Amino acid sequence: MNFATGFQRIRREKFAYYLIAPALLVMFCVVFYPFVYNILLSFSNMSMTHFRHWKLIGLRQYIKVFSEGIFYSVFFKTALWTVVNVFFHVVIGVSLALILNRPLAGRFIFRTLLILPWAVPQYITALTWRGMFHHEYGAINLFLAKFLHLPAVNWLSNPNTAFMACILTNVWLGFPFMMVIALGGLQSIPQELYEAAEVDGASPFQRLRRITLPMLKPVMIPAITLGVIWTFNNLNVVWLVSNGGEPSDKTHILVSYVYKAAFNLYRYGYAAALSMVIFFILLLFGINFIKRTKATEGIY
């Protein structure tokens, strides 16, 4: 578009700008400007000692990020964390949705009770599960001892079991979202498909594989994309269940590791650089998501 018509359009859409100006102004100050500032910080040596008198030092913080072994091990753990969590969220969520989609008496009650983990504020979930993993008085060990006669596990003082504890907590709070989305998707599948399949003699398993799952896909893919981003970025659960990465910073995922670098170790420049790296990892993944939403927007 050339400049003159662009200017005309701006004048014609003046009302649009009045409506949007306050939000854009706020977004500019609290989202856009900090984002640019973060980029600047990632090229600087800002830290506790260089808070007022910091200077730009080029790519040194990025080099530090990629040359330290810890980045790769934490990244691996984050990938594991994301895959395991989202896998269980989807499998449990879709299975429950399939069961609850049948005409069962009382399914409304089950549905309501099964949504509860989503409704509890995350920090309360995390702190409560931390209590449940207490080695002496926590419910998990009491159950293990009473019903399975297993010895008490010192969940939170071993890196592997502490990480498992975080995963278990996050699986608990995450499956209801997938269940609800899948239930919505199931209800939009036309009944005629099943009737036709039954006439053709398809077994229940064939109907599940050939009708239900493919028809669920368009609903589940965006939900899973969103789920991956949320899980990858979930700071609350890891930080609060493991009490800031205990034992000895072995339970971190990338976001909790950056949080610690920034706010407990005051390595601002380093944390800003690592934030950028995480952002690009997610952006690469999320471009797919943006494209998808853009594509549907075109219809309107």
Next chain:
Amino acid sequence: MQKKQNPLKLGLIYLFLTIFTLATIYPILRVISISLRPGDRLLSTSLALIPPDWTLNSYRQLLFDSPFLRWLLNSSLIALVVTITGVALASTAGYSFSRFRFPGRSFWLGTVLTTQMFPATMLLLPLYVMLAKLRLINTYLGLIVAYSATALPFCIWQMKGYYDTIPPSLEEAARIDGCSRFRSFYRIVLPLASPALVITALFSFMSAWAEYMVAAQILQSPNLFTLPLGLKQFQSNMTTQWGLYAAGSVVVGIPIIILFLILSRWLISGLTLGGVKG
């Protein structure tokens, strides 16, 4: 799906559902149970859900001998301001994004979506440094700014998605009848969008009410603490005050859970319409 149900299969389904549901709500029941325990039996190896000698002592102590009410007031104040800001800005900006094709629209819409991919520290760290330089650390204003930054993009996106489902012909009819642009937005579209407004309000409210990680950095004096900081304090490393923590969680959690269940239908349609389908 099927007309006839095999009774054995039906029985197994109910058995599975019951066990799974019990396991799911157990942590919630456990917190309620701990909140009812008398003070000398907080650390107990009992798995009984209602302790035989149950008491409301923890609740009394929480309300009268701890700063709980102060935290409640702080959290309410902050959450209220964030909610008003979020609803006011998102309802207008979302409308603009939905109805007008102005230059810069797709850039800002893209920015709004991209923020969903920011790691938590991406905005928190620069905001923290900025707030420190403006001397806004340890103030409510600083915290409100940080919360608005995180909640606003999603709220705008949500509102835009909902406005997209309202046919523009309604406003066009109103404008032919002589309504101004603003009046047709204010009198016709906004009332129709009230479900989305409720969800946006709930979302902004929750992002302030149930947030720990940002508040932990910005608020330092205990008398400014919000509920999450306060409840976490009960669970400090040295001595965990389980009774107070459990009672506090119940008082904070139950109203939220009820609100969530009432609104869950709109929340879900909002998510599938606004967040996912676009």
